[in-house]
Amino acid sequence: MSPFAHNPALAAFAVACLVLVGILIALAMRTGSVRARVRAVVNPEDPRVYKGASVVEVEHPEVLRVKRAHLNLLENAVPFFVVGYLFALTQPGVAVASILYGAFVIARLVHAYVYLTARQPVRSAVWMAGVLIVVIMAVAVARSLAMSV
Amino acid sequence: MSPFAHNPALAAFAVACLVLVGILIALAMRTGSVRARVRAVVNPEDPRVYKGASVVEVEHPEVLRVKRAHLNLLENAVPFFVVGYLFALTQPGVAVASILYGAFVIARLVHAYVYLTARQPVRSAVWMAGVLIVVIMAVAVARSLAMSV
């Protein structure tokens, strides 16, 4: 028996988590492929893996861009994982939960894409959208906590 | 029925999570506001959002300080989220749990404040306090695991 059958909001949360982890892994992989393309690594031992690469003191600007996109996702996904899980525990309506989880995932997919392709002001807008969704869920969790006192 | 009514330690954990996520978001927002004040951005496309900003190779020292405070919180909050949740599952006394969760949150609130205002040795002291609280909870979880064998 699947544990997600009883709790559709938890199932929606799990789907969102899988997609977000997929973007995190994709950005980590992308760091490696950009490093291989620009042939610049920061660890003296890394040319053993990145053939023909030079050892540099500061990462190549294109590598730094991917790393910023990756860290920005990590910074924003951690609050989502925590607050989104607590929100799922409050057994919200599955429609509302799916919209919030789905909107966050879409916001972060767009954020990763426009970061790598250097577009503004879309990047700032979707970043803020992601934060707002976490705040909305946090308010719902706080209300559930207030009712439990 | 609130899921937190049955498990007061989980409720205390949820409160701590909401405050910590609030500090994470506040530090992320602060990065943006300091960048706007010092008018220095690293992405060539960012002057579209930060009006009048110059594109620099390395972030302004004040921006770097906020980013260090932010990353330090993320590094320490992730272990807290994981170990704190496992600790809540062991159904600890609500008084003990509230003290540990509350002390961690206060330690990290103080850490963020003294990092931004450049004070030592308080910053190192509260950092260590946060780590110790996670270790105490980890020992409690390990004991619960040992009893379950």
Add this chain to the structure above:
Amino acid sequence: MSPFAHNPALAAFAVACLVLVGILIALAMRTGSVRARVRAVVNPEDPRVYKGASVVEVEHPEVLRVKRAHLNLLENAVPFFVVGYLFALTQPGVAVASILYGAFVIARLVHAYVYLTARQPVRSAVWMAGVLIVVIMAVAVARSLAMSV
């Protein structure tokens, strides 16, 4: 009654979490001890804690290495914490779960060790092993989600 007695996969997951948090804390501590050894800090207020240290604009290369190892673990442990927990909820066989959780922990222990001692290509190999384990668990979660529809 320990909550882990009913769910051996969750117990195995908890053990893995405790070890991973231990490595995270060890790497954070190591950053401090290397900074003390090379006597170079980036915050002007830090010589109050690191006696005799100089204030530098960029962290010492040895400090940067530890910080890269630390951030790399954080980037990879967060997906593990999320997907590993969802995987435990699907009530997998305890043998399979223990192998996957254990292999991830060993991969990341080796990763931290070979990063600090500058060895390749082992570092890239165990990094990839960790990612693969997260992907395998994500596929199992996705299958459980598909069955719950």
